[in-house]
Structures are given as structure tokens and as C-alpha cells.
Amino acid sequence: MATAPTAPQTFVETFPNPRPERDFTIRIRLPEFTCLCPKTGQPDFAELLLEYIPGPRCVELKSLKLYIWSFRDRGCFHEAVTNEILDQLAQATEPKFMRLTGIFNVRGGVYTSVVAEHRAVGFTPATPVVLPGDESL
Helix, strand or coil, X not given: CCCCCCCCCCCCCEEECCCCCCCCCEEEEEEEEEEECCXXXXXXXXXXXXXXXXXXXXXXXXXXXXXXXXXXXXXXXXXXXXXXXXXXXXXXXXXXXXXXXXXXXXXXXXXXXXXXXXXXXXXCCCCCCCCCCCCCC
């Protein structure tokens, strides 16, 4: 039986996009993100929502989990850590479009959400298709 990794990693592994000729959206929910408040050292908890239209490479999920783990003992402002993660993921995968949303739990009576986006040069998103009965769109 293989043993599970026991340490975080500071890089993200990728694999080739299986359908590079088609724009499709990948959505990943990471509900257990933690880092430390850089002012108090207390833990901050967040849910990260990653959405992207892949370019040549996709994020390997186990690697993403280990990468996210690397922030657990780091002091990070919400705005900085959200942008840092987006930058590293975009650099590793070269997506057509990528959005990372950090939804941070309450700290001092304040909730914070940070949304950061990356767009490839020249990328134009497709027009959404709205079907009858899609009142929520």
C-alpha cells in the first residue's frame, strides 16, 4: 500500500489538456484552505473556488491539494494570498481564463471575499447559451 504524502509542496503539477480544441470550464472547490493572520498569528479559514478554461495544461488535483497545504503556516493577507495562488496556477497552466475566489471566514466581525482573474492575451469568452426556463441566469 502506498503511503500518503506527509508534507506540503510549493509548486503545482499539471497534465496535458485532453481537449485543447474545445473551450470548457473546470470548477474546483477547496473548502479547507487555511493560512495565518500576518498581524495576530491566528488561523484564517477560507473556501477557495477555482474556475478556469484550460489552455495547454490542467491542474493535477492531488498536487493542488498539497500546494494549498503549503499556506497553512504562513502569515498572509487575504488579498495577497488570493493573488499569489492565482499567479502561480496561471503560470503553471497558461489558461485561457482563470478566476480564483477566496471566501474567508469571519475575523473580528468582518467577512472578506477576494476575486482575482487572469485572461490570456486575445481571449474572448463565448456568449453564454440561455435556455428557456433558465430564470436564474
